[in-house]
Amino acid sequence: MYCMKHLKSTLNDLRQLFSRSITLRDIAELLESFDLGQPANDVRTFMEKREYDVVGVTDHGVVVGYAKRGELKNGIVGECRYKFAQDEVLADSEPLRTAFSVLHSRQQIFISVGGHVTGIITRGDLQKIPVRLWLFGLASLLEMQMLRLIREQYPSNSWISSIKGERVEDAQRIFGLRRSRNEGIDLADCLELCDKAEIIKRDADLFKISELSKGKFERFFRHLEVLRNSLAHSNDILNGQWPELVDLVTDIESMLQRFEKVEKKAAISFGQETVEFLQKT
Numbered sequence: 001m002y003c004m005k006h007l008k009s010t011l012n013d014l015r016q017l018f019s020r021s022i023t024l025r026d027i028a029e030l031l032e033s034f035d036l037g038q039p040a041n042d043v044r045t046f047m048e049k050r051e052y053d054v055v056g057v058t059d060h061g062v063v064v065g066y067a068k069r070g071e072l073k074n075g076i077v078g079e080c081r082y083k084f085a086q087d088e089v090l091a092d093s094e095p096l097r098t099a100f101s102v103l104h105s106r107q108q109i110f111i112s113v114g115g116h117v118t119g120i121i122t123r124g125d126l127q128k129i130p131v132r133l134w135l136f137g138l139a140s141l142l143e144m145q146m147l148r149l150i151r152e153q154y155p156s157n158s159w160i161s162s163i164k165g166e167r168v169e170d171a172q173r174i175f176g177l178r179r180s181r182n183e184g185i186d187l188a189d190c191l192e193l194c195d196k197a198e199i200i201k202r203d204a205d206l207f208k209i210s211e212l213s214k215g216k217f218e219r220f221f222r223h224l225e226v227l228r229n230s231l232a233h234s235n236d237i238l239n240g241q242w243p244e245l246v247d248l249v250t251d252i253e254s255m256l257q258r259f260e261k262v263e264k265k266a267a268i269s270f271g272q273e274t275v276e277f278l279q280k281t
Contacts, residue, residue: 011256014137018095022130025092027099028111028119031056033063036078044072054108056117057081063117066110084110089117096134097249099126104246123238132231138252139228145259146196147188149206154199157187162199171195193228197221209258220255223248 033056034043047055047069056063057077065081072080089110090098102109103123111119125131150159160168174190191199200206201217210217227248230237237245 010260011138011141011253014134014141015095015097018097018134018137022096022134023092024090024094024096024099024111024121025113025119026130027096027125027128028092028121029125031063031066031110031118031120033058034067034077035059036064036076036081038077040067040072040075040077040080043067043077044069047072053122054120056110056120084117092119096131099131100246100249104243123242126238127236132237135227135237135249136231138249138256139224139231142224142252142256142259143193143196145256146200147191149209149259149262150191150196150199151188153203153206159188159199162202163195167192167195167198193221193225209262210255211258220248220251224252 031054032046032050032052034046036057036059043055047053053069054066055069057065057067059078065083067077067080067082087102088106088108089112090102092111092113099109099121103121103126108120108122110117111121113119153159154162170192171187171190175185175187178185178190197217200210201214207214207217212220223244227237227241227245229235230241241248
């Protein structure tokens with residue numbers, strides 16, 4: 001007999017895991033820097049060879065600002081220096097989530113260690129493995145919470161009537177293959193993300209938790225599926241998805257938090273069986 005495992009993973013668990021073990025230092029690159037008295041033409045030539053858009057500007061060995069390649073022409077680097085804005089310098093110990101918020105409106109952020117700027121993060125760095133792991137973790141946690149709610153609302157696979165027959169057949173086929181490998185699963189484990197979303201959308205009580213209109217709900221899950229597939233197949237997650245990706249991440253976290261708040265004992269309208277259980281206890 002299949003026994004559903006207790007779901008312990010939450011958004012807070014994921015945040016704690018990444019804040020403890022993976023931070024901005026894991027995706028930052030060293031900021032190449034030049035003394036403010038260096039000839040601007042020489043620095044521009046260096047940047048063109050390395051395909052750098054930005055370099056640091058130092059004064060007596062300390063990074064005091066940055067310069068942009070397109071503005072380096074004649075004179076010295078110091079004449080083209082930009083001072084760091086307060087919100088574009090982050091400590092290397094900051095969590096990955098912070099990079100998304102800042103890069104939504106900026107081309108780069110600068111990373112400080114011990115109060116001194118030493119690194120840089122651009123949007124391209126959001127393609128790196130630590131970020132992809134974090135995003136995949138978010139998507140996976142959301143699916144786990146969706147599955148939990150579906151199981152509680154539809155015991156004994158009674159959700160079957162909520163999706164199309166061919167989708168049920170696909171789930172049954174996958175279930176048969178996985179059971180042949182002696183995996184401890186049930187039929188609901190073989191539902192795809194689109195199936196879980198359809199079941200929740202068709203159930204008034206579950207759909208209400210999302211706090212979205214049906215149109216926004218459908219768009220959210222279409223975008224989530226594109227992101228999850230891109231992550232799973234190591235595809236580009238920025239091209240054509242930025243800055244929408246920042247909003248999608250925010251929406252995933254919000255949806256996950258709403259689903260996590262729904263505990264079984266608080267499910268007032270989750271069917272007569274739940275009501276009777278609460279009355280007995």
